[in-house]
Amino acid sequence: MSFRRWIARRARMIEGSLFIAPWAFGFLAFVAFPLAYSLYMSFHQVRVTATGIVTTPVGFLYYREILFADGGLLYDDLFPFLRQAALMIPIILIFSLIAAILLNVRFRGRMLFRVIFFLPVIFASGQIIEELIAQGEGRLAVLQELRLERYLSDYLPGGWGAPVLHVLDMFVIVLWYSGVQILIFLAGRQTISGSVYEAARIDGADPWSIFWKITLPGLMPFMLLNLIYTVVDLFTFPTNPIISKVTTENYGVSSALAWIYFAIVLAFLGLAVGLLGRIARQSAATTR
Amino acid sequence: MANIRQSIGRALAVRPAAGRLSGIRSRIAAAVLGREADKGLLFKLFLYLLLIDIAFIYLEPVLYMIVTMVKDAGDALNPAVIWVPNRLYTGHLEEAFRALDYLASFGVSLSIAGLVSLLQVLSCAIAGYAFARLAFPLKRAAFAALLFTFIMPAQVTILPSILLFKELGWINTWLPMVVPAMFGHGLKGALFVLIFRQFFSTLPKELEEAGRIDGAGAFRMFFRVMLPISGPAVLVVFLFSFVWTWNDA
Numbered sequence: 001m002s003f004r005r006w007i008a009r010r011a012r013m014i015e016g017s018l019f020i021a022p023w024a025f026g027f028l029a030f031v032a033f034p035l036a037y038s039l040y041m042s043f044h045q046v047r048v049t050a051t052g053i054v055t056t057p058v059g060f061l062y063y064r065e066i067l068f069a070d071g072g073l074l075y076d077d078l079f080p081f082l083r084q085a086a087l088m089i090p091i092i093l094i095f096s097l098i099a100a101i102l103l104n105v106r107f108r109g110r111m112l113f114r115v116i117f118f119l120p121v122i123f124a125s126g127q128i129i130e131e132l133i134a135q136g137e138g139r140l141a142v143l144q145e146l147r148l149e150r151y152l153s154d155y156l157p158g159g160w161g162a163p164v165l166h167v168l169d170m171f172v173i174v175l176w177y178s179g180v181q182i183l184i185f186l187a188g189r190q191t192i193s194g195s196v197y198e199a200a201r202i203d204g205a206d207p208w209s210i211f212w213k214i215t216l217p218g219l220m221p222f223m224l225l226n227l228i229y230t231v232v233d234l235f236t237f238p239t240n241p242i243i244s245k246v247t248t249e250n251y252g253v254s255s256a257l258a259w260i261y262f263a264i265v266l267a268f269l270g271l272a273v274g275l276l277g278r279i280a281r282q283s284a285a286t287t288r
Numbered sequence: 289m290a291n292i293r294q295s296i297g298r299a300l301a302v303r304p305a306a307g308r309l310s311g312i313r314s315r316i317a318a319a320v321l322g323r324e325a326d327k328g329l330l331f332k333l334f335l336y337l338l339l340i341d342i343a344f345i346y347l348e349p350v351l352y353m354i355v356t357m358v359k360d361a362g363d364a365l366n367p368a369v370i371w372v373p374n375r376l377y378t379g380h381l382e383e384a385f386r387a388l389d390y391l392a393s394f395g396v397s398l399s400i401a402g403l404v405s406l407l408q409v410l411s412c413a414i415a416g417y418a419f420a421r422l423a424f425p426l427k428r429a430a431f432a433a434l435l436f437t438f439i440m441p442a443q444v445t446i447l448p449s450i451l452l453f454k455e456l457g458w459i460n461t462w463l464p465m466v467v468p469a470m471f472g473h474g475l476k477g478a479l480f481v482l483i484f485r486q487f488f489s490t491l492p493k494e495l496e497e498a499g500r501i502d503g504a505g506a507f508r509m510f511f512r513v514m515l516p517i518s519g520p521a522v523l524v525v526f527l528f529s530f531v532w533t534w535n536d537a
Contacts, residue, residue: 012423013423016418016424017424019415019417020415022411022472023471026411026468026472027430027433027437030473031433033452034448038447041448102338107335117346122535132349140345183524184483187487191490222486225486232439232441254443262444265441
């Protein structure tokens with residue numbers, strides 16, 4: 001290309017680099033370095049002594065121990081938790097989608113309702129959630145009356161009965177987890193310009209078609225963002241059974257556990273995102 | 289849904305003959321059913337009902353907490369007292385006020401949360417704009433790194449981070465909370481960068497092109513044009529950042 005174009009392109013690259021430089025520095029200092037060190041520690045036995053930190057290399061010992069030898073450490077807690085997560089994620093996403101669309105309608109008191117729906121984000125620190133579940137505030141009183149335990153254990157396959165019951169027990173908390181997602185969907189809903197809706201109404205579309213053909217496709221990027229956020233949030237909540245095992249006793253074991261957990265989160269996330277992509281492609285194909 | 293509305297409409301049928309009466313009927317029909325499906329009193333009623341139900345489900349634990357807070361020991365143990373205590377007891381509040389040294393703690397939390405959220409809004413907006421609209425070398429790799437930071441559970445890096453801060457001598461200060469926020473990281477920093485990125489990529493490109501034709505560089509574009517119109521995103525990020533840092537501090 002011409003010399004001026006080349007100079008202009010370099011100038012823009014430099015501008016862009018200046019913008020991203022603080023973030024890049026932060027990444028190297030606060031993420032990349034600790035990450036590399038954590039990986040290094042997972043292959044060592046780390047002891048904190050009076051003089052400093054003593055590391056003795058042990059190779060893949062901890063990995064083998066966690067994955068193969070001592071099944072209880074990982075598997076007893078992991079699979080019920082994965083089933084719970086698989087139940088909670090669609091509930092959270094669908095509920096927050098509906099809530100965001102409702103909250104976008106113009107009606108009096110809209111601000112008040114938006115504040116109420118945002119409250120759980122303020123309260124949702126680990127201690128409070130634990131306390132509420134312990135006091136039984138997580139359940140919906142209505143569901144208690146139905147006495148679902150027997151039906152669930154009769155009609156569901158073995159491993160699913162307990163997770164379903166657990167999710168119902170903390171149904172209110174599941175709704176509480178949706179605060180962030182509702183806000184993201186709301187912000188996303190407002191990026192769809194009003195003129196599209198006006199044009200649709202002029203053409204006589206009814207709200208049902210408008211929802212499926214305009215709102216939902218327009219919210220797909222935010223649906224993806226919410227899905228990733230929900231998965232990550234569920235998996236990194238402090239009361240999570242596996243996270244609570246990451247202690248400071250032996251840094252080596254904890255690091256190995258954290259890395260294995262990270263791999264599991266990545267796998268689950270890849271699955272969920274792939275599923276969403278497939279659903280999106282199916283619905284895009286059928287509307288043509 | 290459309291059929292129900294049609295049958296209701298037919299029930300309130302408007303006969304074009306008689307003057308004032310049919311006018312009132314059609315106006316009632318228009319008010320109740322609305323000229324379109326999402327206006328009209330019926331819809332508003334349904335909406336309020338649904339939202340109030342959900343709001344109650346949300347608020348019930350909080351209200352219960354508030355009511356329990358003002359019960360004295362007798363009321364708290366009394367199974368017959370659930371929502372209305374016999375007397376209002378402020379002893380718990382007083383004790384908590386003293387034990388937490390509330391005023392000092394409040395001041396500290398407020399200043400840290402405020403500072404961190406302001407810093408995060410600014411730094412994450414800059415990074416988000418760079419990812420959305422600017423070109424720089426290794427952009428794809430940097431975006432992968434961003435997603436990676438977002439997905440990574442904090443527990444993976446928490447131990448080395450503590451060691452790093454101990455090396456720097458920052459352990460008993462407020463610096464570990466504030467300094468990462470200055471660079472677009474910090475608590476859930478990657479989420480904020482992603483939110484800003486999604487938001488900035490929905491802003492019209494024509495605006496940017498017009499700015500560049502008029503000779504604005506990236507800095508001026510950002511601070512004069514993009515930032516002022518990104519009100520919703522700034523508000524959302526500020527709220528989240530404030531609340532989460534408060535809970536963290």
